[in-house]
Every structure is written in structure tokens, then in C-alpha cells.
Amino acid sequence: MKKLLPTSTAGSLPKPSWLAEPEKLWSPWKLEGEALINGKQDALRITLQEQERAGIDIVSDGEQTRQHFVTTFIENLSGVDFENKKTVRIRNRYDASVPGIVGPVSRQKPVFIEDAKFLRSQTNQPIKWALPGPMTMVDTLYDDYYKDRKKLAFEFAKALNEEAKELEAAGVNIIQFDEPAFNVFLDEVNEWGIEALERATEGLKCETAVHICYGYGIKANTDWKKTLGEEWRHYEQTFPAIQKSSIDIVSLECHNGRVPFAVLGLLKGKKVMVGAIDVATDVVETAEEVAATLREALKYVEADKLYPCTNCGMAPLSRELARAKLDALAAGAEIVRNELST
Numbered sequence: 001m002k003k004l005l006p007t008s009t010a011g012s013l014p015k016p017s018w019l020a021e022p023e024k025l026w027s028p029w030k031l032e033g034e035a036l037i038n039g040k041q042d043a044l045r046i047t048l049q050e051q052e053r054a055g056i057d058i059v060s061d062g063e064q065t066r067q068h069f070v071t072t073f074i075e076n077l078s079g080v081d082f083e084n085k086k087t088v089r090i091r092n093r094y095d096a097s098v099p100g101i102v103g104p105v106s107r108q109k110p111v112f113i114e115d116a117k118f119l120r121s122q123t124n125q126p127i128k129w130a131l132p133g134p135m136t137m138v139d140t141l142y143d144d145y146y147k148d149r150k151k152l153a154f155e156f157a158k159a160l161n162e163e164a165k166e167l168e169a170a171g172v173n174i175i176q177f178d179e180p181a182f183n184v185f186l187d188e189v190n191e192w193g194i195e196a197l198e199r200a201t202e203g204l205k206c207e208t209a210v211h212i213c214y215g216y217g218i219k220a221n222t223d224w225k226k227t228l229g230e231e232w233r234h235y236e237q238t239f240p241a242i243q244k245s246s247i248d249i250v251s252l253e254c255h256n257g258r259v260p261f262a263v264l265g266l267l268k269g270k271k272v273m274v275g276a277i278d279v280a281t282d283v284v285e286t287a288e289e290v291a292a293t294l295r296e297a298l299k300y301v302e303a304d305k306l307y308p309c310t311n312c313g314m315a316p317l318s319r320e321l322a323r324a325k326l327d328a329l330a331a332g333a334e335i336v337r338n339e340l341s342t
């Protein structure tokens, strides 16, 4: 029988301090050349071991080989100038130094395929691989060439689709597209965001997921959240169209936030990765707190479609904290699993 409530993480996990400066986004590598390649593989082995030890069912690379979940993919495409970075405002929230589009965008070579093959060779567990979503990519660079967000998104979707097909062939079970921008540009999501996402998943036979959240637990995001009012109803505006889309799984933020659980009811028929771990606090959830969030989600999501997860990536947290949160996630899921089987 298939295991109920399989656990996973939204994506990134902290890197070891010998590989990159800890608790920081866009942290520069501390190694170079051959040592960097080997160091990334060692970090991947460690993050996998930590997930498996905690009892996480669907494992990932913890994004150990990427500097950032969006820019690392973009920098590997042609048409992108990553030497002359410019500072832009990301998701209307914070400034970051990002690459720019200066010519036609295309994927000339695989980006993560070797990493995915390596992960596949190290575990028999199902693996999930995260790629940036087209809209979030568009929002994480400057564009001096297309000057049209939708057009650029579809160019990215084409490149993502090529990468996704090779990830599938490498043995990835779930390909996830990270779209935090879906909680910001609500009209564009419905106008072209979901369509671009479906272009990125075209022809895939493995499962597909979209991760939509309120961002990493960095100050710019937590400050933004304070301005969003008592109830966060962003999902309400995009889930009806996502429910009709071909995407199999929706990963969202639920724990500790102000998202009304009833929005989960808008995803009827989809599998839902329910964020039951807050990534924006240093407080470790108790197993019972995780279980309470999952029980609440079960009012709207069928048990065989509920996948306990983290609210977002844990890259900016300390390794010790991230490990404790993985343990809490697995333990909380186990409590509810036992309740369901009795």
C-alpha cells in the first residue's frame, strides 16, 4: 500500500559552511575548480543523508549546487549577460543584483542534469527537483531585449521544458516549478502565468508541481508580510485557474501564516504539498503543532492527496535548525498518519 502523507521539503536546504557562507542568500562559493565540483557533490550527499535520517519520504538535492534558485538557471542560458549585473526590485519588495537579457534566450546545454543523475545514483527514494517558474524568472532579471514579460516567460518556458524532459529521463519523479511571483502578480498569473507554466511541463510524464509561497524567511519578506493584513487571500485569486490546469501538485505556505485553510478547497482533485513548517522563525515546531496544521488541511484535502511539506526553502537557516525542523515535519506527519490508519 502506498504510504499516506509522504513528506518532502519545498526545496533548498542550508549549505555546509566550507562550501558557501551560511545563512545567506546568493552566498559566494568558498571553493573553486575541481574542489568546488567535489565539494558540491559532498554537500549533496550530506543533505540527502540528513533528509533520509529525518525520515523525509520524497528527497531532493537541497539545491546544494546552486547559488540561487532562480539566477543559477538563468545564468546557464544564452542571451543572458551575467557579467554586467544590474540592481532591480524583486517582487516589488527588495533590491538584488541580477543578470540581464541582451539577446534571444535559449538553453544550449543541460543545467542540472548531471546533479540530478548524481542524486538518483545516491538514493532509492522518490526524488523531487525544483526549477524556477517562468514568471519568477522574468521577475528576477532585467530585460533589455524582449521588453515584454509574457514573451520572455514563454521563451523561458521553452528552455525549462527542455531541462525538465532531461530531468525526467535522469529519473526525477516530481519536477517542481517555484513561482513565488504567483502571490504578487495575480492578474498576470491568470492572463499568462499558468499558461507559461503548462508550456514548461508540456509532454512530461512524471509528476509536476508548482510551489507558490510568500518567500524565504528573509527580512524583506517578513516586513512585506506585515503589510498584507489579517487574512492572506492571494491564493484565492489564482487557485481556481490552477485547479483547472494540467499541473499535478500545488505546494503552498500554510503554517503560522494568515492563509485561511479554506483556500485549499479551491484545489479539488490536486495533490497538495501543505507547508507545515515555518521557515521564517528560529523556533522549532513541535510535532503536535505540525500535526495540528495537517489536521486542519485534512478538512479540505483528501488524505491520499496531502503531502506534508515546509512553507518554503530553508537555505537561509542554520543547519542545526533546518535539521530540527525536518525532524518535526516527519514526526508531525507520523502522528496524523497513525490517526488516519486507526
Ligand SMILES: [Zn+2]
Pocket (backbone or CB within 6 Å): 010, 180, 211, 212, 213, 214, 215, 216, 311, 312, 313
Ligand atoms: Zn517558497
